[in-house]
Amino acid sequence: MQRRIVSLWFPRLAAERSxxxxxxxxxxALTLFDRNSERVYDLCPRAEAAGLNRGMTLVHAxxxxxxxxxxxADPKADQRFLRLLARxxxxxxxxxxxxGLNGLFxxxxxxxxxxxxxxxxxxDIRARLARAGLSARLGLASTPGAAWxxxxxxxxxxxxxxxxxxxxxxxxxxxxxxxxxxxxxxRLGIATVSDLYNLPRANVAxxxxxxxxxxxDQALGAIPEQISPLKEDLSFAVRMTLPEPxxxxxxxxxxxxxxxGHLCEQLDTAQKGARSLxxxxxxxxxxxxxxxxxxARPMRDGDRxxxxxxxxxxxxxxxxxxxxxxLEATQVEELGPRQLTPxxxxxxxSLADLITQLGNRIGxxxxxxxxxxDSHIPERSFKLVPAAYSMPVRAWPARRTRPLRLFPxxxxxxxxxxPPGRFRWRGRALTTLKAEGPERITPAWWEGDDDWTRGLxxxxxxxxxxxxxxxxxxxxxNPGWYVQGEFG
Amino acid sequence: MSLxxxxxxxLKRARAHEVCGEGGLVFAAITAGLASGSVVWVSERxxxxxxxxxxxxxxxxxxxxxxxxxxxxxxxxxxxxxxRSGAVGLVVAELNAPIGLTEGRRLQLAAETGGTTAxxxxxxxxGSNATETRWHCTGMPAFETARQNSPVSSGPTSNxxxxxxxxxxxxxxxxxxxxxxxxxxxxxxxxxxxxxxIVVSETGG
Numbered sequence: 118m119q120r121r122i123v124s125l126w127f128p129r130l131a132a133e134r135s136x137x138x139x140x141x142x143x144x145x146a147l148t149l150f151d152r153n154s155e156r157v158y159d160l161c162p163r164a165e166a167a168g169l170n171r172g173m174t175l176v177h178a179x180x181x182x183x184x185x186x187x188x189x190a191d192p193k194a195d196q197r198f199l200r201l202l203a204r205x206x207x208x209x210x211x212x213x214x215x216x217g218l219n220g221l222f223x224x225x226x227x228x229x230x231x232x233x234x235x236x237x238x239x240x241d242i243r244a245r246l247a248r249a250g251l252s253a254r255l256g257l258a259s260t261p262g263a264a265w266x267x268x269x270x271x272x273x274x275x276x277x278x279x280x281x282x283x284x285x286x287x288x289x290x291x292x293x294x295x296x297x298x299x300x301x302x303x304r305l306g307i308a309t310v311s312d313l314y315n316l317p318r319a320n321v322a323x324x325x326x327x328x329x330x331x332x333x334d335q336a337l338g339a340i341p342e343q344i345s346p347l348k349e350d351l352s353f354a355v356r357m358t359l360p361e362p363x364x365x366x367x368x369x370x371x372x373x374x375x376x377x378g379h380l381c382e383q384l385d386t387a388q389k390g391a392r393s394l395x396x397x398x399x400x401x402x403x404x405x406x407x408x409x410x411x412x413a414r415p416m417r418d419g420d421r422x423x424x425x426x427x428x429x430x431x432x433x434x435x436x437x438x439x440x441x442x443x444l445e446a447t448q449v450e451e452l453g454p455r456q457l458t459p460x461x462x463x464x465x466x467s468l469a470d471l472i473t474q475l476g477n478r479i480g481x482x483x484x485x486x487x488x489x490x491d492s493h494i495p496e497r498s499f500k501l502v503p504a505a506y507s508m509p510v511r512a513w514p515a516r517r518t519r520p521l522r523l524f525p526x527x528x529x530x531x532x533x534x535x536p537p538g539r540f541r542w543r544g545r546a547l548t549t550l551k552a553e554g555p556e557r558i559t560p561a562w563w564e565g566d567d568d569w570t571r572g573l574x575x576x577x578x579x580x581x582x583x584x585x586x587x588x589x590x591x592x593x594x595n596p597g598w599y600v601q602g603e604f605g
Numbered sequence: 606m607s608l609x610x611x612x613x614x615x616l617k618r619a620r621a622h623e624v625c626g627e628g629g630l631v632f633a634a635i636t637a638g639l640a641s642g643s644v645v646w647v648s649e650r651x652x653x654x655x656x657x658x659x660x661x662x663x664x665x666x667x668x669x670x671x672x673x674x675x676x677x678x679x680x681x682x683x684x685x686x687x688x689r690s691g692a693v694g695l696v697v698a699e700l701n702a703p704i705g706l707t708e709g710r711r712l713q714l715a716a717e718t719g720g721t722t723a724x725x726x727x728x729x730x731x732g733s734n735a736t737e738t739r740w741h742c743t744g745m746p747a748f749e750t751a752r753q754n755s756p757v758s759s760g761p762t763s764n765x766x767x768x769x770x771x772x773x774x775x776x777x778x779x780x781x782x783x784x785x786x787x788x789x790x791x792x793x794x795x796x797x798x799x800x801x802x803i804v805v806s807e808t809g810g
Contacts, residue, residue: 468670468692471693499666524653585627
């Protein structure tokens with residue numbers, strides 16, 4: 118099927134956006150500080166009629182048009198607005214891409230008939246944009262390049278196969294070439310696209326930038342040009358406005374239950390599971406109260422989510438009453454359908470619910486699991502990973518005997534290479550009954566650990582007469598004795 | 606008549622128990638190893654975590670769900686939540702200050718509701734009256750040395766469990782509070798291969 122592309126150009130996007138928000142009945146321009154002075158960024162037709170153009174300094178513009186009203190430009194807001202327009206344009210086709218800072222490409226292949234054909238489609242776009250206070254220029258052709266050229270230089274539709282006929286008479290800038298290239302071509306007497314097309318390709322390729330032929334080929338459809346569509350921006354949110362304010366916990370929970378039911382249906386359709394949820398209550402005095410819920414596992418099971426919300430909702434101050442409830446899944450993850458194996462699934466679910474409950478009290482990042490790390494340094498032999506984002510380690514690697522509790526090394530008095538017969542540790546006098554060792558551990562020099570600056574360590578397992586079993590080490594390169602762990 | 610060890614250990618399910626003393630951590634580790642299902646281990650954030658490599662002989666470190674609370678109050682609250690949910694087999698809470706009767710009773714009730722066993726690691730003398738049992742655990746290197754030095758003919762060695770690196774140390778586990786029975790103490794060791802606690806001798810009665 119022949120591709121059909123609409124190029125939608127908003128020649129005064131920035132000015133019209135500003136005027137939409139706050140209309141002015143006077144020559145109007147937006148200014149932006151650029152190259153050391155305030156310059157005209159965008160303007161309205163009346164200002165243009167007064168002889169102003171984009172890029173001229175504001176001082177200069179004022180001298181042409183003393184009654185000029187200006188506002189500062191906000192290019193970022195313009196981009197957000199263009200994004201909105203792109204979302205709006207998906208009413209015509211699913212495939213909408215950006216084109217520079219003030220244009221859109223719509224791939225309407227196969228969707229024009231929904232509005233009765235190409236001509237009515239363009240009319241519809243034009244009418245709706247005009248109602249929104251936006252001027253737009255439209256071009257429709259089989260390639261983005263040709264549609265772009267038509268939108269800028271000769272509004273209309275190019276039927277399949279008549280691209281060259283339609284864009285041939287247009288000037289060179291219609292090919293999206295740099296000004297410099299256009300000027301140098303024009304100096305040779307090549308003023309239109311068809312002039313360029315009629316030149317021998319080899320000569321053009323040799324003398325000019327490859328861009329020239331690439332743009333020409335793109336416009337004529339000899340080489341393909343992609344339109345990158347917008348990223349699908351799924352949002353899952355539901356809300357409910359109430360005719361009368363409510364305040365009782367049961368009422369609020371009943372409202373939340375209905376919302377959760379709707380949200381879970383949405384999630385179910387999209388095969389997603391919520392990872393974090395936000396329940397917002399708007400009170401009659403316009404105050405917002407939000408309850409956030411972070412889940413240990415993606416889920417879309419209404420009853421369980423409701424139960425987890427209970428604690429947060431009971432802490433909400435309803436004031437004079439709540440008249441709007443909004444529930445949003447702020448973070449979603451893929452969650453396909455899964456098979457239910459009664460006992461196992463139930464156990465895992467209840468554990469995940471417990472992690473959620475604990476996480477909402479002390480933070481999901483404080484519920485941790487052990488994960489082994491391949492290191493011979495005792496204190497680096499494991500790491501803690503958040504339980505909500507990991508699976509338990511099934512087979513823990515078997516290693517050498519290590520104490521149950523490790524702490525930063527605590528110095529004790531002692532000399533020589535064998536453990537001292539008696540020593541003081543944590544204010545207690547201890548005697549060594551039995552010592553096993555040494556086990557030599559060398560520092561991991563590549564890790565630059567401050568604790569290991571004293572070099573090699575010879576570890577001993579020491580049983581004391583007082584009942585402790587300690588893990589001592591001696592640093593032969595820099596003599597000293599330390600306690601680093603307790604076997605219990 | 607002396608109290609049989611098997612009647613008090615493994616700990617009674619759905620009850621709160623307490624343990625103190627230097628060997629309390631090992632007691633908790635062994636209890637965690639014998640518990641079915643996951644184990645929630647609640648402690649305050651400043652406390653160093655248990656070393657999983659040291660834990661491995663007693664309990665699979667993958668079973669543990671470490672809960673690092675910011676305040677002592679949240680330690681108790683998290684323990685209560687975990688007990689009440691019934692999703693885990695054991696909840697271990699490390700406490701640094703004595704808890705009152707209210708807190709102890711709440712934990713006891715939560716344990717009963719969820720059918721989960723609670724084990725509180727308490728500072729010496731910091732127990733609550735609501736607890737089912739309280740244990741005091743210490744290491745016994747003196748005993749071990751004495752036994753190794755003594756000739757083979759003496760009593761307990763004839764049926765002594767097999768020894769390896771981990772189970773060579775005995776501990777004295779004293780039951781210092783028991784709501785439903787008498788008190789006693791035992792010398793026990795851990796058999797890592799058989800994964801069970803072995804009573805070496807009954808020293809008290």
